[in-house]
Amino acid sequence: MLWRNTPTGFGLITRLLHWTMAALILAQIPLGLKIATMQLGLANLWLFGLHKTIGFVALILVLTRLVWHRISPPPPPLGDADSLPNRAARAVHALIYACLVIIPISGWVASAATGLDVVIFNQITLPAIAPVSAAWENTGFFIHNSATKLLMALLVAHIAGAALRAFKGDGTLQRMIKG
Ligand code: HEM
Ligand code: HEM
Structure with a gap:
């Protein structure tokens, strides 16, 4: 079916999830770097x-995507699945x-630990999933910041790999765009 993954192609749901998430994350990283330089205030x-x-x-x-890939497994990589580039790509995907x-x-943990309400969409207050504590706040932000540095490195490798394969014309980018 068009929206499910097949043994050779990505279905509509996986492609929509991939490109929506790619757009969100590529906007979210510079936004995070920007707010990290700001002193929180009303403005x-x-x-x-x-x-x-x-x-x-x-x-x-991402949780939807992990569940969806249990229901409808993504196709194996093009070419020899055990080749070094394909194994590296799989490891990068898992780490992403x-x-x-x-x-x-x-x-979320770090923000809740500051004691301020964690509000999304301007009106929904998320449950406070951590006690108000400087230790939780510092540890949460340490993990948040370190993992975002790792994610940036992984995305450079991921996008460079995708560009390289597109340049070689092996069809990998094509099947993530058109299925
Ligand atoms: C312009 C940017 C991007 C391009 C060109 C791109 C391209 C691709 C391509 C071609 C694949 C399919 C690989 C295969 O056939 O095995 C793929 C898979 C994947 N991409 Fe991206 N991607 C981009 C951005 C991102 C971003 C920002 C994220 C993270 C949010 C991401 C996460 C993933 C993951 C996790 C997979 C593996 C999907 C699976 O589970 O099979 N990609 N990407
Ligand atoms: C995939 C999702 C997310 C990404 C990629 C992301 C990325 C980032 C990045 C790159 C920074 C800058 C880190 C630095 O170098 O100092 C940052 C900071 C921050 N993030 Fe996120 N973030 C995400 C989700 C969230 C969520 C869900 C929350 C809270 C509910 C959050 C709260 C914050 C806060 C408050 C800061 C500022 C930290 C400071 O003042 O040092 N982030 N984020």
């Missing part, structure tokens, strides 16, 4: 809210998924 509160909203949506999307779970949860 920039909305930027922090926007970052938390995008981050929460990204968490829902791990980062995309750890980063929003640690951001």
Whole structure:
């Protein structure tokens, strides 16, 4: 079926999830770097809210994608699955998924630990998943910041790999765009 993955191609749902998440994360990283230089105040509160909203949506999307890939497994890579580039690509994908779970949860923990309400979409208050504590706040932000550095490195490798394969014309990028 068009929306499911097949043994040779990505279905519509995986492609929509991939490109929506790619757009969100590529916007979210510079936004995070920007707010990290700011002193929280009334004038920039909305930027922090926007970052938390995008981050929460990204968490829902990555969890949806992990569940979806249990229901409808993605196709194996093109070419020899055991070749070094394909094994490296698989390892990078797994680490990207791990980062995309750890980063929003640690951001949420750290934000809750500040004692301020974690508000998304300007109106929904998320449950406080951590006690108000400087230790939780510092550890949460340490994990959040370190994992975002790792994610940036992984994405450079991922996008460079995709570009290289597109340049060689092996069809990998094509099947993530057109299925
Ligand atoms: C312009 C940017 C990007 C391009 C050109 C691109 C391209 C691709 C391509 C071609 C694949 C399919 C690989 C295969 O056939 O095995 C893929 C898979 C994947 N991409 Fe991207 N990507 C981009 C951005 C991102 C971003 C920002 C993320 C993270 C949010 C991401 C996460 C992933 C993951 C996790 C997979 C593995 C999917 C699976 O589970 O099979 N990509 N990407
Ligand atoms: C996949 C989702 C997310 C990504 C990629 C991301 C990325 C980032 C990045 C790159 C930074 C700058 C780190 C630095 O170098 O100092 C940052 C900071 C921050 N993030 Fe996120 N974030 C995500 C989700 C969240 C969520 C869900 C929350 C809270 C609910 C959050 C709260 C914050 C806060 C408050 C800061 C500022 C930290 C400071 O003042 O040092 N983030 N984020």
